[in-house]
Amino acid sequence: MIINHPLLGPRDASEFTYLGDASLIDRPDWQAEDAQQQFHDYLYLRDNPAGEHRELWFHEQGDRSWLVVTRNTLTHEITGVELARDVAMQRGRGR
Amino acid sequence: MPSLVANSPLGDFRQEFDGLEVAEVTGLAIVSIATPHGREAELAGAVLDAWGIEFPPVGASIESTAGEIRILGLQPGQVFALFQRDDERPAEAIARKIGDYGYYTDQSDSWAILRISGDRSREALERICALDLHPDVFKTGGVARTVMEHLGVIVLRDKDDAFLLLSARSSAPSFLHAVVTSAKNIQ
Incomplete structure (x- = not known):
């Protein structure tokens, strides 16, 4: 599997490790009422x-x-690769 | 007082093969420069003032015109500086030149450096390196961090047919074995 890194170009998946669902970026506020x-x-x-x-x-x-x-x-086709930092900032994180 | 002899990680290894040579490079200082968040422009300005070169983007390296230093763009927020080592401590030498604009770490003794050169060097590397090293894609001066035989490697193309390979000193003999085996396999 090849991942087309936004800065470096295509790289073999063996260089990467997998964490999980991208929703992990949206860590809740620990001080919220219903934290x-x-x-x-x-x-x-x-x-x-x-x-x-x-x-x-x-x-x-x-x-x-x-x-x-x-x-x-289902197919392992990769249709998009973004820097997580950019995604987090788009969602309103400071950095 | 015991008298100590400094050994290089690979004992000054050098071997010639048909069409290529594999040799250890010694005497280079390696300093990691981490960019402080929000002060990237000041650091780039200090580098420009000190050596007359731009701050390299990720994946590229830039050598000063006098050839005294080469800066490798490794990842967002971090570059390596490579230069000839002298008696001064490497991180202090960098701080003296560009001031207090980055976080400097001396990594000179953490890496083993191999130079693989000759018209068949790419052929030898393509068996252990997953990167596309074709000169149209990986140009002279290009730099990349990758894996070869499960060992982390920084690859720098310093000439059309020559590559500098940096790998961890602790596993340097295993890395040398992988490179030499690959060189033998194309003979």
Whole structure:
């Protein structure tokens, strides 16, 4: 499997490690009123789609960047690769 | 007072094969420069003032015109500086030149450096390196961190037919074995 890194170009998947669903970026506010419920959902509830899935990959044997990879779980086709940092900032995170 | 002899990681290894040579490179200082968040422009300005070169983007390296230093763009927020080592501590030498704009770490003794050169060097590397090393894709001066035989390697193309390979000193003999085996396999 080849991951087309936004900065470095195509790299073999063996250089990467996999973390999981990209929704892990949206860590809840620990001071919210319903923080316990939010963290329960954040930790335990995952979609398990047969098809397009957005997930976090770490380029451990490369430039050490976190990526959000859009992958089809049925075909392994990769249709999008973004820097996780950019995705997090788009969602309103400071860095 | 015991008298100590400094050994290089690979004992000054050098071997010639048909069409290529594999040799250890010694005497280079390696300093990691981490960019402080929000002060990237100041650091780039200090590098420009000190050596007259731009700050390299990720995947490229830039050598000063006088050839005294080469800066490798490894990843967002981090570059390596390579230069000839002298008596001064490498991280202090960098700080003296460009001031307090980055976080400097001396990594000179952490890496073993191999140079693989000759017109068949790419042929020898293609068996252990998953990167596309074709000169149209990986140009002279190009730099990349990858794996060969499960060992982390920084690859720098310093000439059309020559590559500098940096790998961890702790596993350097295994890395040398992988490179030499690959060189033998194309004979």
